[in-house]
Amino acid sequence: DADVTQTPRNRITKTGKRIMLECSQTKGHDRMYWYRQDPGLGLRLIYYSFDVKDINKGEISDGYSVSRQAQAKFSLSLESAIPNQTALYFCATSDLQQGADTQYFGPGTRLTVL
Amino acid sequence: GDSVTQMEGPVTLSEEAFLTINCTYTATGYPSLFWYVQYPGEGLQLLLKATKADDKGSNKGFEATYRKETTSFHLEKGSVQVSDSAVYFCALSDPYTGANSKLTFGKGITLSVRP
Numbered sequence: 148d149a150d151v152t153q154t155p156r157n158r159i160t161k162t163g164k165r166i167m168l169e170c171s172q173t174k175g176h177d178r179m180y181w182y183r184q185d186p187g188l189g190l191r192l193i194y195y196s197f198d199v200k201d202i203n204k205g206e207i208s209d210g211y212s213v214s215r216q217a218q219a220k221f222s223l224s225l226e227s228a229i230p231n232q233t234a235l236y237f238c239a240t241s242d243l244q245q246g247a248d249t250q251y252f253g254p255g256t257r258l259t260v261l
Numbered sequence: 262g263d264s265v266t267q268m269e270g271p272v273t274l275s276e277e278a279f280l281t282i283n284c285t286y287t288a289t290g291y292p293s294l295f296w297y298v299q300y301p302g303e304g305l306q307l308l309l310k311a312t313k314a315d316d317k318g319s320n321k322g323f324e325a326t327y328r329k330e331t332t333s334f335h336l337e338k339g340s341v342q343v344s345d346s347a348v349y350f351c352a353l354s355d356p357y358t359g360a361n362s363k364l365t366f367g368k369g370i371t372l373s374v375r376p
Contacts, residue, residue, distance in 0.1 A: 252304030
């Protein structure tokens with residue numbers, strides 16, 4: 148079984164809809180991250196969490212919110228989806244001891260907003 | 262702020278060709294440097310890393326040397342295979358930011374290897 152799982156893997160939705168992307172991990176890591184990947188732009192950090200009570204904004208948090216329900220679960224929400232949020236979204240985890248050095252990525256969620 | 266610059270892509274090579282992918286960085290302190298690889302349909306995975314100047318990271322035939330004087334971390338492989346076709350990301354983690362360190366990624370470059 149994969150250590151970092153994301154659901155759904157693909158989602159098509161309409162402008163204005165609320166969407167939740169979920170991430171679960173079995174690695175026992177404290178730190179979790181949400182990124183989006185766009186062609187030609189690489190990966191950009193949306194939000195990150197260093198433990199259950201800690202949530203931090205990344206470089207592109209506008210239009211997104213997150214919830215760290217447990218050490219193993221970190222959800223990303225789009226309250227009112229818009230077309231320029233169409234992207235590939237990745238969840239990642241890292242170990243506190245290693246800091247950000249080695250991150251383990253999920254398989255990604257491809258989101259299309261029409 | 263911290264930044265990572267990768268050469269423009271895509272790159273297409275024939276099998277067994279020599280590969281170089283350039284990466285330069287800007288950071289406040291002395292960062293740790295990484296190459297991550299993304300195979301088609303998958304998430305990123307760590308390929309190699311180097312944590313201090315003159316260190317060489319290596320894995321799966323790939324190598325990169327941390328060059329402080331040129332602020333570079335170029336990825337090389339002597340003989341690429343079709344299975345190396347993927348997107349490659351250079352990244353850094355700046356210890357100057359302490360416990361709150363995060364990864365800063367370059368834009369990535371797509372490598373295609375022809376049989």
